[in-house]
Amino acid sequence: MEKLMISGGRPLQGTVTISGAKNSAIALIPAAILAESEVILDNLPLLSDVAVYSEILEELGANVSWEGNQMRIDPTHIISLPMPNGPVKKLRASYYMMGAMLGRFKEAVIGLPGGCNFEPRPIDQHIKGFEALGATVTNEHGAIHLHAKELKGAKIYLDVVSVGATINIMLAATRAKGSTIIENAAKEPEIIDVATLLNSMGASIKGAGTETIRIEGKSELRGCRHSIIPDRIQAGTYMIAAAATRGNVLIDNVIPKHLEALTAKLIEMGVGIEELDESIRVIGKEKYESIDVKALVYPGFATDLQSPMTSLLTQAEGVSVLSDFVYSNRFKHVPELARMGAKIRVEGRSAIIEGHPLNAAKVKATDLRAGAALVIAGLTVSEGITEVTGVEFIDRGYDHLVTNLRELGADVWRQND
Numbered sequence: 260m261e262k263l264m265i266s267g268g269r270p271l272q273g274t275v276t277i278s279g280a281k282n283s284a285i286a287l288i289p290a291a292i293l294a295e296s297e298v299i300l301d302n303l304p305l306l307s308d309v310a311v312y313s314e315i316l317e318e319l320g321a322n323v324s325w326e327g328n329q330m331r332i333d334p335t336h337i338i339s340l341p342m343p344n345g346p347v348k349k350l351r352a353s354y355y356m357m358g359a360m361l362g363r364f365k366e367a368v369i370g371l372p373g374g375c376n377f378e379p380r381p382i383d384q385h386i387k388g389f390e391a392l393g394a395t396v397t398n399e400h401g402a403i404h405l406h407a408k409e410l411k412g413a414k415i416y417l418d419v420v421s422v423g424a425t426i427n428i429m430l431a432a433t434r435a436k437g438s439t440i441i442e443n444a445a446k447e448p449e450i451i452d453v454a455t456l457l458n459s460m461g462a463s464i465k466g467a468g469t470e471t472i473r474i475e476g477k478s479e480l481r482g483c484r485h486s487i488i489p490d491r492i493q494a495g496t497y498m499i500a501a502a503a504t505r506g507n508v509l510i511d512n513v514i515p516k517h518l519e520a521l522t523a524k525l526i527e528m529g530v531g532i533e534e535l536d537e538s539i540r541v542i543g544k545e546k547y548e549s550i551d552v553k554a555l556v557y558p559g560f561a562t563d564l565q566s567p568m569t570s571l572l573t574q575a576e577g578v579s580v581l582s583d584f585v586y587s588n589r590f591k592h593v594p595e596l597a598r599m600g601a602k603i604r605v606e607g608r609s610a611i612i613e614g615h616p617l618n619a620a621k622v623k624a625t626d627l628r629a630g631a632a633l634v635i636a637g638l639t640v641s642e643g644i645t646e647v648t649g650v651e652f653i654d655r656g657y658d659h660l661v662t663n664l665r666e667l668g669a670d671v672w673r674q675n676d
């Protein structure tokens with residue numbers, strides 16, 4: 260096992276180029292199963308989750324080749340194989356195999372997902388959607404069994420706004436008979452990205468990015484070529500790191516609109532921001548004001564940036580309140596930050612953060628974004644070395660993190676634990 264070593268206190272300076280979005284990639288790869296010929300994905304992030312997904316598809320008989328940032332998936336000879344165990348268990352997003360396999364084969368057996376379990380993450384809305392489309396869904400010994408004689412379009416109202424359920428229902432419904440309407444759909448950019456791929460494959464999906472999505476099912480979909488959108492969470496993490504280290508960083512290859520909620524909050528704190536067409540410059544300042552932040556579904560402040568933002572708010576003067584209305588208890592980074600001297604208490608869905616300098620410590624990443632928060636915290640500390648274990652979580656979502664940070668002038672390295 261490796262750990263990250265951080266000798267902080269250096270302002271980040273320079274340019275960082277953002278890779279393709281993880282949360283798109285891990286939906287786009289299984290979406291390829293729905294095609295009858297080769298799908299080419301460009302701007303693919305080089306992440307452990309992406310590697311696991313390609314392993315899953317290969318196990319099913321797809322021909323997968325991966326060169327640089329391009330993945331070619333030929334699903335022509337894919338077969339319907341039960342996957343109660345194996346690599347599906349390693350990933351949270353393996354739930355997309357349910358929608359994709361159900362769409363293509365009208366049946367699937369998928370082991371319940373693993374991944375970042377910072378709190379119980381139910382999939383009842385996914386199942387509600389599959390059942391509405393005509394599938395029988397049972398949970399047998401920790402694996403979800405799905406079966407349908409025929410998938411038929413339906414009107415589905417999501418009780419909870421869910422990214423995963425919206426995408427999963429879209430996947431299955433593209434191969435159902437007739438029209439499906441998803442009401443109270445999630446509006447995240449990754450949903451539009453998946454709809455764009457599916458439409459290029461010949462699907463008919465309208466309204467992705469709004470709360471009502473309409474899908475006309477097709478009996479067959481074909482291969483295509485698609486470029487993945489930039490990762491707004493990775494971009495936001497570097498923006499926060501630039502501000503926290505009082506640096507000056509150009510975050511390149513981003514869609515600034517996807518980062519509006521974060522940009523607004525950084526400006527409110529006193530961070531300098533310059534928005535360009537496909538990049539954002541973050542100019543750190545010596546003093547920051549405390550602010551209140553509420554993590555909400557898109558276009559609100561992203562829950563995935565809540566933990567990194569906690570680290571930044573330790574650098575502000577006064578008391579900030581950061582609440583998460585997407586997950587009720589995504590605060591596993593807080594006790595770790597406390598080891599570094601942070602003054603934070605959690606009350607219900609909120610972290611109350613008193614601005615205070617941090618010190619170096621040995622800390623543990625317990626999930627992906629908690630890991631990013633600890634790295635940012637370590638970058639602010641000028642004396643001593645912060646050691647972050649649990650690097651495998653960070654590798655799930657940050658492409659070339661150490662290389663990128665080193666290019667920005669940080670003193671960060673990996674070491675065997």
Ligand code: EPU
Nearest residue numbers: 282352380381382383384385419421422423563585586627
């Ligand atoms: N929920 C339910 N029932 C469901 C589905 C979700 O109650 O059937 C609840 C969840 O418990 C949560 C809320 O609805 O409280 C939103 O969950 P959502 O389904 O939107 O989350 P997800 O699809 O499982 C994706 C990202 C997460 C990100 C969330 C919210 C992927 C693979 N994961 O998860 O990303 O936090 O959307 O934006 O796309 C991360 O990247 O670190 C990460 C955890």
